[in-house]
């Protein structure tokens with residue numbers, strides 16, 4: 001199992017890095033693609049904002065250019081069908097190979113505008129959005145959703161059947177309800193029930209933390225593919241590793257320390273060039289902390305991070321990263 005057919009002509013790989021707002025931006029996507037991540041999805045983009053075509057929103061939807069063979073999915077957020085349609089047209093002009101509609105975001109600022117997971121409470125509207133896009137847009141239309149709004153309203157199965165009848169090409173399900181946000185465990189066995197009810201490819205998402213858990217998730221859910229979110233923070237290579245394990249049975253070695261060091265520095269440089277020095281430095285801090293927290297070290301991580309957070313001179317930041325990672329005998333890679 002390595003690829004899935006999402007319409008009569010388009011085939012894509014079955015491993016996805018999850019869209020994560022504020023995280024899977026252009027630099028993160030490019031870096032994870034260098035490690036073999038086979039699909040790229042941009043973080044959700046509000047249709048309303050994309051229509052305005054301002055520079056910062058277009059940057060969020062920027063397509064990687066160095067490897068056009070990697071499919072690019074643009075995820076749109078919204079509830080007004082005409083606005084979403086306009087945003088979808090701009091996305092296709094921007095190079096999107098697939099348009100994904102967000103029906104799962106639990107954030108209050110999104111659901112209070114009746115978008116994201118709120119669309120699961122308005123099945124007629126959800127269906128009308130997909131019908132319109134399928135009619136007017138010439139690339140596959142996919143959906144990402146949760147199990148339902150709360151445990152008394154788990155409507156993912158009837159809704160996904162309706163969306164399939166409307167022309168949806170693929171469904172990703174995060175195995176929690178909106179009410180759970182990120183609490184509790186993702187319910188992989190519930191995802192398997194969805195698989196019994198739809199024919200379009202189903203991608204399982206939620207709590208996949210390693211290559212072994214990806215395999216276990218596929219076994220339980222019987223899904224056609226997997227999507228990896230938080231486990232890829234500080235580990236942009238994880239989707240690529242999962243891809244080569246589940247498809248080619250190759251278990252890649254952990255990244256050597258100098259690769260991790262070079263990746264952090266490249267990521268840092270890309271953030272500065274995308275966002276400018278001040279904002280780039282600010283954004284880089286969470287990424288540096290995720291990379292470092294994945295290492296097994298007795299060296300004082302907190303002291304290192306607090307020192308690097310104070311530093312804004314890019315040359316000094318890079319040299320601090322290098323000296324912390326490469327001249328430190330007390331760092332081991334997590335097994």
Ligand SMILES: Cc1cc2nc3c(=O)[nH]c(=O)nc-3n(C[C@H](O)[C@H](O)[C@H](O)COP(=O)(O)O)c2cc1C
Nearest residue numbers: 018019020021043044144174206207208228229230
């Ligand atoms: C910080 C953050 C931002 C997220 N942003 C998005 C988003 O833009 N679009 C989306 O569909 N899901 C978003 N999600 C949800 C993830 O795509 C994924 O469904 C969720 O994290 C569960 O997968 P995981 O357990 O592998 O992290 C976000 C999650 C996090 C933690």
